[in-house]
Amino acid sequence: MAASKIEVPSYSVGLVLEDYNLPYANRAYFILKDTIAIAYPISSKEIRCLVDVPGPKLPSISTEICTFQMPPELYNAFICAIDKENIRTMPNRIMPASSYPTPGAFLIGDSLNMRHSITGGGMTVGLSDVVLLRDLLRPLNDLSKAASICKYLESFCVLRKPSAFAINTLASTLHTVFSSSDQDPARKEMKEAFFNYLSLEGVFSDGLMALLSGLNTNPLSLVFHCFAMLAYAVGSLLLPFPTPKHMCIAARLILVCWIRHHLPYTEGRRN
């Protein structure tokens, strides 16, 4: 029913840090080193930690996770969790939405469309699919005619695009930028420029959060923030004086954004 190409850019390795509290309550922590780790509380004494291990192959826990540069405050709890071997590994899959209409069956959620888990948008997109499907089916009195309902629901993939578009695009862009290794100076500069943009307050951070949480589904807002992020990053690289090295980094940055923003345009296609 779904024949989109599935990409696996990385694996998430999940651990539970016990008897540990993060410095600020009710906050999630993004640790941006050579790769990304996210830590957030799941109970009064437990912290879930997800380490992103780039690459399409199942990571070797011992070599790839133990060498992760955990900040000193988390290090002991992190090593303790590794020793207990209470570790789970999940692939991060990216799959654009494109469906083969099939009478009697209908795909929503991850079976239809997946994006990187870095922005935690999967449930938001899945639940938006549920709401849209409910609204489409509500006026129908007779659900027994599978073929005609299948035809009627052909508009689903197009109608869901505004709610999925921003979340999918930002997940891919933020993962590409933040998973860059610090050992490559060009990528490190890119990462810092994007991070500084996210640290801006007001319309910049609030607007991005509204897009990431699905509260704002206006594609123009996404276009605004993508251009603003890119302009901020390129501007901070080239000002006050552009050097050949920084011009080269800026060109690479524009190229990465251009490639990443092409993926969502393939969504909503019918096969």
Ligand SMILES: Cc1cc2nc3c(=O)[nH]c(=O)nc-3n(C[C@H](O)[C@H](O)[C@H](O)COP(=O)(O)OP(=O)(O)OC[C@H]3O[C@@H](n4cnc5c(N)ncnc54)[C@H](O)[C@@H]3O)c2cc1C
């Ligand atoms: C590491 C990671 C972290 C994430 N963090 C977040 C987050 O913080 N916030 C967020 O919103 N999203 C997050 N997501 C994404 C989110 O988990 C998914 O988008 C969401 O669970 C999709 O819901 P679903 O119902 O479509 O699929 P699933 O939750 O995968 O449910 C499918 C169910 O079908 C069952 N199933 C499969 N095959 C069969 C079969 N043949 N017969 C019967 N049952 C079957 C499976 O066991 C499963 O229970 C994360 C994903 C990953 C990988």
